[in-house]
Amino acid sequence: MTVTAEDLTRQATEFLASHDPKTTDRLEFLRARFDAGLAWIHFPAGLGGQNAPRALQSVVDAVFTEAGAPDNNPRRIGIGLGMAAPTILAFGTPEQRERFLRPLWTGEEVWCQLFSEPGAGSDLAALGTRAVRDGDDWIVTGQKVWTSGAHESQWAILVTRTDPDVPKHQGMTYFLCDMTAPGVEVRPLRQITGEAEFNEVFLTDVRIPDTQRLGAVGEGWKVAQTTLMNERVAIGGHVQPREGGLIGIVAKTWRERPELRTPELRDRLVKHWVEAETLRLAGTRLRQQLAVGAPGPEGSAMKVAFSELNQALTGLEVELLGEKGLAYDDWTFRRPAIVDFTGREAGYRYLRAKGNSIEGGTSEVLRNIIAERVLGLPSEPRVDKDVAWKDLPR
Amino acid sequence: MSQTQRDLLYSDVEEDLRASVRDLLKAKAGAEALLARVETAEPYDLKLWRTLADEVGVAGLAVPEELGGHGASAREVAVVAEELGRSVAPVPFLGSVVLATTALVHVGARDFVGRLAAGQAIGALAVPLSTAPGAGFPSSVTASADGTVSGRVGTVADASVADLLVVPAAGPDGPALYVVSAADATVSELVSFDLTRRVADVALENAPATLVASGPEAAAALEQALLFGAGILASEQTGVAEWALTETVTYLKGRYQFGRPVGGFQSLKHRLANLYTDLVLARAAARNAADALATGTDVPISVAVAQARNAPIAVRATEEAIQLHGGIGMTWEHPAHLYLKRAKADEIALGTPGRHRARLAELIDLPA
Numbered sequence: 001m002t003v004t005a006e007d008l009t010r011q012a013t014e015f016l017a018s019h020d021p022k023t024t025d026r027l028e029f030l031r032a033r034f035d036a037g038l039a040w041i042h043f044p045a046g047l048g049g050q051n052a053p054r055a056l057q058s059v060v061d062a063v064f065t066e067a068g069a070p071d072n073n074p075r076r077i078g079i080g081l082g083m084a085a086p087t088i089l090a091f092g093t094p095e096q097r098e099r100f101l102r103p104l105w106t107g108e109e110v111w112c113q114l115f116s117e118p119g120a121g122s123d124l125a126a127l128g129t130r131a132v133r134d135g136d137d138w139i140v141t142g143q144k145v146w147t148s149g150a151h152e153s154q155w156a157i158l159v160t161r162t163d164p165d166v167p168k169h170q171g172m173t174y175f176l177c178d179m180t181a182p183g184v185e186v187r188p189l190r191q192i193t194g195e196a197e198f199n200e201v202f203l204t205d206v207r208i209p210d211t212q213r214l215g216a217v218g219e220g221w222k223v224a225q226t227t228l229m230n231e232r233v234a235i236g237g238h239v240q241p242r243e244g245g246l247i248g249i250v251a252k253t254w255r256e257r258p259e260l261r262t263p264e265l266r267d268r269l270v271k272h273w274v275e276a277e278t279l280r281l282a283g284t285r286l287r288q289q290l291a292v293g294a295p296g297p298e299g300s301a302m303k304v305a306f307s308e309l310n311q312a313l314t315g316l317e318v319e320l321l322g323e324k325g326l327a328y329d330d331w332t333f334r335r336p337a338i339v340d341f342t343g344r345e346a347g348y349r350y351l352r353a354k355g356n357s358i359e360g361g362t363s364e365v366l367r368n369i370i371a372e373r374v375l376g377l378p379s380e381p382r383v384d385k386d387v388a389w390k391d392l393p394r
Numbered sequence: 395m396s397q398t399q400r401d402l403l404y405s406d407v408e409e410d411l412r413a414s415v416r417d418l419l420k421a422k423a424g425a426e427a428l429l430a431r432v433e434t435a436e437p438y439d440l441k442l443w444r445t446l447a448d449e450v451g452v453a454g455l456a457v458p459e460e461l462g463g464h465g466a467s468a469r470e471v472a473v474v475a476e477e478l479g480r481s482v483a484p485v486p487f488l489g490s491v492v493l494a495t496t497a498l499v500h501v502g503a504r505d506f507v508g509r510l511a512a513g514q515a516i517g518a519l520a521v522p523l524s525t526a527p528g529a530g531f532p533s534s535v536t537a538s539a540d541g542t543v544s545g546r547v548g549t550v551a552d553a554s555v556a557d558l559l560v561v562p563a564a565g566p567d568g569p570a571l572y573v574v575s576a577a578d579a580t581v582s583e584l585v586s587f588d589l590t591r592r593v594a595d596v597a598l599e600n601a602p603a604t605l606v607a608s609g610p611e612a613a614a615a616l617e618q619a620l621l622f623g624a625g626i627l628a629s630e631q632t633g634v635a636e637w638a639l640t641e642t643v644t645y646l647k648g649r650y651q652f653g654r655p656v657g658g659f660q661s662l663k664h665r666l667a668n669l670y671t672d673l674v675l676a677r678a679a680a681r682n683a684a685d686a687l688a689t690g691t692d693v694p695i696s697v698a699v700a701q702a703r704n705a706p707i708a709v710r711a712t713e714e715a716i717q718l719h720g721g722i723g724m725t726w727e728h729p730a731h732l733y734l735k736r737a738k739a740d741e742i743a744l745g746t747p748g749r750h751r752a753r754l755a756e757l758i759d760l761p762a
Contacts, residue, residue, distance in 0.1 A: 251758075261762065267751070271751065273754070273758065274751065279675065281402065281679060284678070285403070301671040302674065304667070305671050305675060366667075367663065372663070374670060375663075377658065378647070
């Protein structure tokens with residue numbers, strides 16, 4: 001018997017009756033919600049869910065929001081929820097699932113992602129952080145980069161090179177890394193905005209127990225694919241109300257500041273408005289496809305279009321502001337916990353949007369993916385396919 | 395603005411309808427057949443049209459059952475338009491089903507609607523095809539007190555095969571909508587830019603006319619037909635763009651130069667990826683407009699967005715198809731030019747993208 005929306009509403013209501021959000025401690029409340037199978041309902045029983053259709057999550061969330069219940073601050077723990085959790089669920093041992101998923105969901109343990117390296121960006125499979133077996137442990141040494149939130153994380157998903165003598169896709173192994181372990185050093189990486197969302201993470205002889213290996217030795221690439229697939233779903237599936245994104249901010253300025261208007265800016269603004277609305281509709285459509293269990297390959301295309309729109313729109317916003325566009329709100333070197341696109345001013349948005357076509361897969365790589373995986377066009381030449389990782393030019 | 399309940403997918407019934415239309419068009423309106431017909435005395439395929447009207451039932455698709463139709467909605471009409479765009483079949487779907495029938499259904503002109511819905515007659519809406527929703531009521535035709543109409547209307551879509559003309563005219567008491575038998579009008583087909591959808595000049599000289607609506611009802615019927623037409627056209631444009639992408643991808647996989655398939659060169663792959671991205675957006679905008687028309691919610695904005703976005707997408711996709719096919723794309727014998735001509739004409743039809751953006755700016759309060 002599949003769980004229905006009515007079942008879930010009843011369960012959530014009963015849960016709230018026995019756990020008053022006003023009097024229950026926040027963490028106790030979240031733990032109890034997890035244990036009641038009302039956290040991520042599509043997860044298995046005992047792991048925060050009840051194998052319910054994912055599309056019904058919004059039904060449950062609505063009941064909790066309505067009651068003013070505390071949430072797990074999903075923006076703060078986005079990497080854990082969106083990337084680490086589905087990968088642990090897919091490849092974790094029963095002990096690993098049991099150990100990690102609950103504190104991940106409640107936000108007691110924050111996760112970050114140790115994938116990219118200075119020498120392995122778009123070509124992630126070229127990564128060279130070495131893990132060497134030592135008894136029941138692995139000794140890990142290398143450098144990771146673009147790690148959002150590393151300074152606030154207890155745990156990381158980590159991909160390493162365990163066999164340099166085989167071609168690059170074959171010799172990788174995936175680990176769950178304790179960020180408080182000796183040898184883990186996190187340094188902020190300042191961006192063009194002035195602040196540092198990202199970090200460099202240096203790993204020097206970090207000891208990781210074999211029990212924190214996720215998936216088989218040498219299967220790291222397969223495990224990482226699961227993580228990255230979920231990243232694309234998370235980025236592409238976001239749905240906004242009309243004028244819900246940055247377009248709303250610019251439209252508001254336009255309405256309130258008649259002295260800034262010119263016919264040429266208006267033409268561009270309306271074009272961007274149309275693009276924003278169309279992308280919003282495409283996002284809604286993608287979500288509807290997911291809900292009926294027919295996910296399409298549109299996510300990559302939407303991410304490409306979204307980046308271009310954000311960059312054009314934020315560029316227009318700075319230009320529209322004229323004199324004020326010559327000022328910047330704050331170059332102070334800070335380490336924000338989350339990206340605050342709306343709380344900052346136009347200049348910040350313009351600069352931060354430059355990252356949209358780089359993070360989560362560059363637009364160029366995404367266009368290759370669309371061309372090859374969706375349209376079936378020939379792959380790029382793979383000169384490194386049959387070469388041992390250690391012999392690759394670098 | 396109720397945008398939350400939109401259904402942007404295709405239902406099973408809609409997919410079945412699509413399959414019937416696509417199979418028929420594949421069999422009867424292949425590229426060779428289209429090209430063979432364009433310079434003959436019969437550029438329209440009326441035999442195919444009768445099959446579509448009678449067997450598939452497209453003529454009365456969105457006509458209420460009590461008026462002799464199938465009681466479907468704009469969503470199903472949009473699916474047919476998408477398939478007709480994919481094939482650029484020369485049939486009077488836009489002029490008759492989408493424009494003329496919609497206007498007559500709006501005023502409840504039972505007899506005329508019955509004939510159109512049964513496929514016994516073909517209709518055309520006597521306005522220039524470039525007319526945009528929100529344009530003022532036309533005054534190029536005037537009606538006399540004796541019930542006749544006179545005047546000229548240029549570039550009327552599908553008029554050269556129409557039996558009935560739905561004519562907006564300035565009547566003795568303001569705006570009015572008349573039906574004129576094509577036999578009582580002089581219809582001169584122009585050498586049309588779009589080879590698979592012809593436009594014609596219509597001259598009326600004291601032509602006997604049946605009044606079907608007057609005053610605000612006539613204006614509302616015309617506006618409804620134009621909005622419906624512009625919204626459905628977004629689906630046609632989606633079909634045109636999808637043909638262009640699919641055909642170009644197929645060609646580039648099989649075309650070898652420099653010892654490899656041309657489709658393996660990254661500069662071309664990226665251009666095709668951009669067309670795919672456009673298509674994802676076009677489909678969402680078209681489905682949204684169709685659902686808006688079907689449910690009568692948020693119609694003007696949904697239609698303006700769909701036209702503003704999809705018209706340029708179809709043009710770009712067909713232009714890219716020509717370029718990426720190389721020399722063969724420039725030849726008369728390859729069907730790509732039929733699609734380019736359709737896309738470019740569609741860009742003008744029922745309002746250019748710029749006009750739709752201008753109207754949208756007012757609707758969403760982005761003042762000059």
